[in-house]
Structure formats: C-alpha cells, structure tokens
Amino acid sequence: MRMIQGTLEDLGTPLSDVTFVVVDLETTGGSPQECGITEFGAVKVRGGEVLGEFQTFVNPGHPIPAFISVLTGITDSMVRDAPRVEAALTAFLEFAAGSVLVAHNAGFDVSFLKAAARRANLSWPNHPVLDTVHLARQLVTRDEAPNHRLSSLAVLFGATTTPDHRALHDARATVDVLHGLIERVGNLGVHSLEELKDYSARVPAATRRKRHLADSLPDSPGVYVFKDGQGRALYVGTSVNIRTRVRSYFTASEGRRRMAEMVRIAETVTPIVCPTALEAEVRELRLIAAHKPRYNRRSRNPEKALWLKLTIEPFPRLSIVKAVIGDGARYAGPFASRSAAEAAVAAIHEVVPLRQCLERLSPTRPRSACALADMGRCGAPCVGRQTVEEYAVVSAQVADLLTGDSRQVMARLRERMATLSEQERFEDARTVRDRTLSLVRGAARAQRMDPLARTAELVAARRHPLAGGWEIVVVRHGRLAGSSISPRGADPMPYVEAARATAEVVLAPDAPASAATPEETDKILRWLEQPGVRIVDIVGQWTCPVGGAGAARAELEALTQSAADAIGFAHSA
Structure with a gap:
C-alpha cells in the first residue's frame, strides 16, 4: 500500500527551519505609555546557529532615573548621542523581519515595542511571539531551579553568557535558555513551530499528559478512533495525517469543551491507514454508524432517514416510510427529518389534487367524501367521482416528478408562489417556497442516487x-x-x-x-x-434526468440565499 504524504501545512514547520530573533530591552521604567527604551539587544538564530546580532543604545528623550542606572549601568551620558527610538525601532524591525520573536517575559518587551511603533507611526508586523518564561514554567520544576528568572534558568541550562541587565547580554543568555527548552520539548515529541506554540499555550496538565497517545501513530492518511479504558469508541475522525491531527487534540488549538472531556476519558487511539482520502471518509462514516460514539454529533443514525413514497394501489397516495422496498413504487429522499418529509408532501398537495386520506380505497366500494373534496383539493375517488383511469392522470404527475421530470409540477408551484406574492401574502409564498425546496431536495437526491444504486x-x-x-x-x-x-x-x-x-x-x-x-x-x-x-x-448506466429536480433545487437554493442576504443587508443597514 502506498502512503500519501501530508501537505506542509499538515506536517508543520520544523523547528530547525525557524528563524528566531531573541530580543531584550532596557527601559526607563515599567510603563510603556510613560517610559522609554534605552537599549535594544537581539540575537538571530536558526537551527542552533547564530546568524547575527543587533545592539544599540536609544535616547529616550528624558533623564534615566537613578535607580534604573544603578540596575542596568546605563547612564544619561551613554545615551546622549544615541538614535531616537524611531530610528532604532526601524533598524530592529528590518533585522527581525520574517522571524519569530522570543523574549523572557515577552509581554513586557513586546508592549514597549508596540508602544514605540505607535509613537513613531510605524505599523507593527505582528510577529509570532514565544515567551521563554511561560514555556519554562511548564518544563522546569522547582526541584531544578528556585524560580523561573532568567538568571536561574541560565545557570540550569549552562548559558555561556551571564545575564546582567544589559540588553545584548540578556538576549544571548535567553538564546541558551531557548535551546535548552526546545531540547526538552523535543524529547516530548514537539518538533514543529506549530506544536511548540500549542505546547506553550495554556493547556490543562491533564490534557497535555495524554500527548503520548499520539506518539506511535503513523504520519499517514486515514481514520483514528479514540477509545476508553474498556475499548469503547468515544470519537471517530479522519485526517490526511493521523499523528499530527491526533496531537492537536492535546493542544490549545482544540477549544471544544466536549473534546476536552473526551480526551480526559480516552485511554487509547486506534489508527486505520487508508490508501485514499475517499476511503478514509467512508470508513469514518461506517465506524460512526456502527459504534455510535457519544462524542460524534453527526452521522450516528443513518438508519433514521425517511423516504417519501407514492404508493402502489388503484388510487395512489403519498406516504412517509423508513425504507425502500422493491415493490415498484416511486420514492424521493431520503430526508434528514420527518418535518422535511412532511414539508415535501405539503408542497405536492399544494398544486396536485392527490388524495390525502390514509385508507386503501376500492374502485367498487365507494365511501363518504372528506372536506378536501368540497374544497376542490381532491377529485374524491372515494365516492366514485374519479375512475381509476382518471385518477391515474393525477398520480402520474407526481410519479413524473419523483422519477425525473419535475417541470410540470414545478411550473404550478412557481405560479402558486407568484399568485400569493401578487396578493401580498408574502408569508404564505415563503412557506410554499420552503416546502418546495424540501421537495426538490429529496427528489434530486433520489434521482442522483438511483443510477449509481443500479450500477x-x-x-x-x-x-x-x-x-x-x-x-x-x-x-x-x-x-x-x-x-x-x-x-x-x-x-x-x-x-x-x-x-x-x-x-x-x-x-x-x-x-x-x-x-x-x-x-x-x-x-x-x-x-x-x-x-x-x-x-x-x-x-450499467450512470445518468441523471435532464428535466430532473436538480435544476429546480439549484434555482430555489439560490433564491433562498438571495432572500437571506437581502434580509441580512436590511438588518445591517
């Protein structure tokens, strides 16, 4: 069996191919709205190799507080001839173009960079951002380091530069911390930028601990089945890359509450590799129908589909049934719900005087007529007003509609909708339209399926x-x-x-x-x-009727969508 290689989007960007720019700023205080930047320090790395460094003092435009000078060693005289933040930020953005920004306590540094960009009327390029503090909190225990400060982590990971509140020195130390953290997540199966971003997001520990369930899964297309401790199917899904897709359930990208609950219960994941995407989709449907996993919301009960049937008897009528049997009757459907099937029946009765009583009628034993006969909605074969042959002309219109020629009945339904609209009975016209749409959807579905079913x-x-x-x-x-x-x-x-x-x-x-x-x-x-x-x-023959319900369905769906768009426009106006 030949496996299908997933797309780059499915596989993610390998961390070895990602360019990181590790940045550190020194500032005159803690508020980006009131304080300024005094120094930029940044190191560009990819694949563990340093590609370049960036460092510049910045004249903040106001005196540096004494306690800040004591902390950083940066004095007013050191920044007096330095560029203003507009020039320094422009140069930094050029240096960092196309990269992932990394910082220790990234919220602080990025907030200053964005504030400086606003003051300089520069557009912020929205770099992806990775915070080594947040990642360290998930990977470094208190037994290893007393806290998650840069100085403590630099000692833990053996940084070659000691952080000392000077921007470039701190950026160099953060590079070594970043590489140490990446090595740790690599041992946990995180090898792409997308996985690293998900891992560093806020994911419950109980969910993250289940990541090992994806470790032995194949990088192949197919179906995956989450199972509980008793081997019962909890959820069935499909993907072009089983392992990557299953891993996503243990990350922040999976925001569905019911999926988080499912992951907490799951104990195993069973992969089913499929040679084609179509086979994977079909196997997913069959497994859902067979096992009815409680966390799948669709396709669980295909046996509940309903059909519209024109019965085989001297005076045929419409009936909603659960299955097709080989009795020579005409069928439409299946319909997803009884209400949809009932709407289709109502659409036919709107323009075709087909009998609506449920009893089987005999041409030789008349019985009393119902109110529909007095209203002109039925030819009253029950009392002998119509012969079998006369009634057959009426029922043939419905038979034609169901088997492939919808033009006659559809013309009458269009005329009915136009008449109601002319009478300004717009709600009634909309009801007829919606019923007609249910009808042509069911008829078109049967007309599409029938040739393939016979092949x-x-x-x-x-x-x-x-x-x-x-x-x-x-x-x-x-x-x-x-x-x-x-x-x-x-x-x-x-x-x-x-x-x-x-x-x-x-x-x-x-x-x-x-x-x-x-x-x-x-x-x-x-x-x-x-x-x-x-x-x-x-x-066999695989064909579709020229005058079938498919064209009418497309016309009505477009009309319905246009009406919905018009309503939405009116509301928004």
Missing part, C-alpha cells in the same frame, strides 16, 4: 494531487467496494484489475436506495463529480 460496478480514477500516480476507486451499487493507489509513473491498469479483484462483493439493493448509507453514496457522488475524475469502466 453493478463503476471503476473511476483521478491523479493524486500530492503523491502522483492514480487514486483508483471501485463502486458497486452505490457502495465503496475498494480503493487503491498506483505509484507515480507506473501503468495503472494492473492496479485497477487488482482493486476490482479484491473489492467487496455487494448485493443489488432496492433502488433508489443504494447498498450503502445515503451519506456514503453522497460522498462517492461528490468524489465522482470532481474535475479530473475519469471513468475507467462501468457495468
């Missing part, structure tokens, strides 16, 4: 965007039966034949339902419809 086998391929070669997918009756990748430069056909030979055997379903869950078939269809996907072979 015994479809083999498709596309160029892999990163690894080269081809992603190969075998679909049988709307279910992913197998996938693989051919190496870059290799003839893909032997891999195609191997994928077909080892693919899952799938029995034909009752279309339009596929042999998979609706969500799985939807994912497969979206993959097949991507630019660059090629059909290698097909056993």
Whole structure:
C-alpha cells in the first residue's frame, strides 16, 4: 500500500527551519505609555546557529532615573548621542523581519515595542511571539531551579553568557535558555513551530499528559478512533495525517469543551491507514454508524432517514416510510427529518389534487367524501367521482416528478408562489417556497442516487494531487467496494484489475436506495463529480434526468440565499 504524504501545512514547520530573533530591552521604567527604551539587544538564530546580532543604545528623550542606572549601568551620558527610538525601532524591525520573536517575559518587551511603533507611526508586523518564561514554567520544576528568572534558568541550562541587565547580554543568555527548552520539548515529541506554540499555550496538565497517545501513530492518511479504558469508541475522525491531527487534540488549538472531556476519558487511539482520502471518509462514516460514539454529533443514525413514497394501489397516495422496498413504487429522499418529509408532501398537495386520506380505497366500494373534496383539493375517488383511469392522470404527475421530470409540477408551484406574492401574502409564498425546496431536495437526491444504486460496478480514477500516480476507486451499487493507489509513473491498469479483484462483493439493493448509507453514496457522488475524475469502466448506466429536480433545487437554493442576504443587508443597514 502506498502512503500519501501530508501537505506542509499538515506536517508543520520544523523547528530547525525557524528563524528566531531573541530580543531584550532596557527601559526607563515599567510603563510603556510613560517610559522609554534605552537599549535594544537581539540575537538571530536558526537551527542552533547564530546568524547575527543587533545592539544599540536609544535616547529616550528624558533623564534615566537613578535607580534604573544603578540596575542596568546605563547612564544619561551613554545615551546622549544615541538614535531616537524611531530610528532604532526601524533598524530592529528590518533585522527581525520574517522571524519569530522570543523574549523572557515577552509581554513586557513586546508592549514597549508596540508602544514605540505607535509613537513613531510605524505599523507593527505582528510577529509570532514565544515567551521563554511561560514555556519554562511548564518544563522546569522547582526541584531544578528556585524560580523561573532568567538568571536561574541560565545557570540550569549552562548559558555561556551571564545575564546582567544589559540588553545584548540578556538576549544571548535567553538564546541558551531557548535551546535548552526546545531540547526538552523535543524529547516530548514537539518538533514543529506549530506544536511548540500549542505546547506553550495554556493547556490543562491533564490534557497535555495524554500527548503520548499520539506518539506511535503513523504520519499517514486515514481514520483514528479514540477509545476508553474498556475499548469503547468515544470519537471517530479522519485526517490526511493521523499523528499530527491526533496531537492537536492535546493542544490549545482544540477549544471544544466536549473534546476536552473526551480526551480526559480516552485511554487509547486506534489508527486505520487508508490508501485514499475517499476511503478514509467512508470508513469514518461506517465506524460512526456502527459504534455510535457519544462524542460524534453527526452521522450516528443513518438508519433514521425517511423516504417519501407514492404508493402502489388503484388510487395512489403519498406516504412517509423508513425504507425502500422493491415493490415498484416511486420514492424521493431520503430526508434528514420527518418535518422535511412532511414539508415535501405539503408542497405536492399544494398544486396536485392527490388524495390525502390514509385508507386503501376500492374502485367498487365507494365511501363518504372528506372536506378536501368540497374544497376542490381532491377529485374524491372515494365516492366514485374519479375512475381509476382518471385518477391515474393525477398520480402520474407526481410519479413524473419523483422519477425525473419535475417541470410540470414545478411550473404550478412557481405560479402558486407568484399568485400569493401578487396578493401580498408574502408569508404564505415563503412557506410554499420552503416546502418546495424540501421537495426538490429529496427528489434530486433520489434521482442522483438511483443510477449509481443500479450500477453493478463503476471503476473511476483521478491523479493524486500530492503523491502522483492514480487514486483508483471501485463502486458497486452505490457502495465503496475498494480503493487503491498506483505509484507515480507506473501503468495503472494492473492496479485497477487488482482493486476490482479484491473489492467487496455487494448485493443489488432496492433502488433508489443504494447498498450503502445515503451519506456514503453522497460522498462517492461528490468524489465522482470532481474535475479530473475519469471513468475507467462501468457495468450499467450512470445518468441523471435532464428535466430532473436538480435544476429546480439549484434555482430555489439560490433564491433562498438571495432572500437571506437581502434580509441580512436590511438588518445591517
């Protein structure tokens, strides 16, 4: 199996490739609004090597307090001929361009730099900032050092320069402290800038202690399953890089409260490496449906999908059912909720005089009519006002809508909405529009799934965007039966034949339902419809109706979005 290399974004920036500028400032006091900078000291390092140093005195524009001169050794005479902060800051920003700023107690130094930039009308470049004090508090115990001051840490890590409240000396000592801290987090599996930033953020100790769960995971695409101490699935996810993604759950970047709770319970993480991203997405869906992990909020109950059915009887009616059976009836859906299915039924009844009673009617045994007959909303076959043949003309309109020709019913619904709008019954028109949207969404979904559900086998391929070669997918009756990748430069056909030979055997379903869950078939269809996907072979026909509900759905969704945008604009105005 050929693994897929993750993107640089997934893998992060290796710490050895990061340019750090370690900076220290000496000032005339503790308030950046009232006090000035007297000295800049900075050291540029990358990969453990010093690339350059920057040092300059600064004339703060006012006398240095005596106690500050005693502390730093910097006097008024030393800064009298020094540049003002505008010139010094401009030179420093050029020196630090494109780097990560590092400081010991970074909040102090950065606040002075930003205040100086505001006074000089210079834009602050928003460098990433790393605070060695904060990182040391998480890595250095009281048994190792009495406190987390720079002087104490310099002794602990064997700094070659003793900090003495002179900017460049303190910056040099901070460089040695930074390297010592990076070595420690490296032993804990932190190797990229992104991981270091997350590690240095405020993450509960209980969460950080679980980082070891990611240590043995592969740098490969696939699915990961968090499990509790009894081996029960807590959460299922997917990623192009399993180890990097799982690590993110133990960092500050994971802000979801329920995920923090899940991490506290988790004891193991099981990886499932997949050759293609589509297979990973499908496996995730199947695992969620099978195990119903309590921390997954979607895809847990695909069996609860509902279908709209035009029944098979002398006088057909609409019924909401839980499954498709091979009885020759027409179906639309599945719908995500009963309310959506009921809205679709209401849209049809709005313009088609289909009977709404629940009883099975006999053409030879009339019964009493309901109020809908008196209102003209039904042809009253129940009392013999319509023959089977006359009623069939009415039910055929609904059958056409569900199986692929929505034009007649949609024309009537558009006319109905226009009439209501002309009568200034805008709420009623909006209700009809929303019901119609539910209808065409369900019909379009069935019309997309039906051809794939009837296709015994479809083999498709596309160029892999990163690894080269081809992603190969075998679909049988709307279910992913197998996938693989051919190496870059290799003839893909032997891999195609191997994928077909080892693919899952799938029995034909009752279309339009596929042999998979609706969500799985939807994912497969979206993959097949991507630019660059090629059909290698097909056993059956994969087509969509020209006059189907898909066009009507796109039209109504655009109309609904335009209305929502208009409302939002009106509110914002």
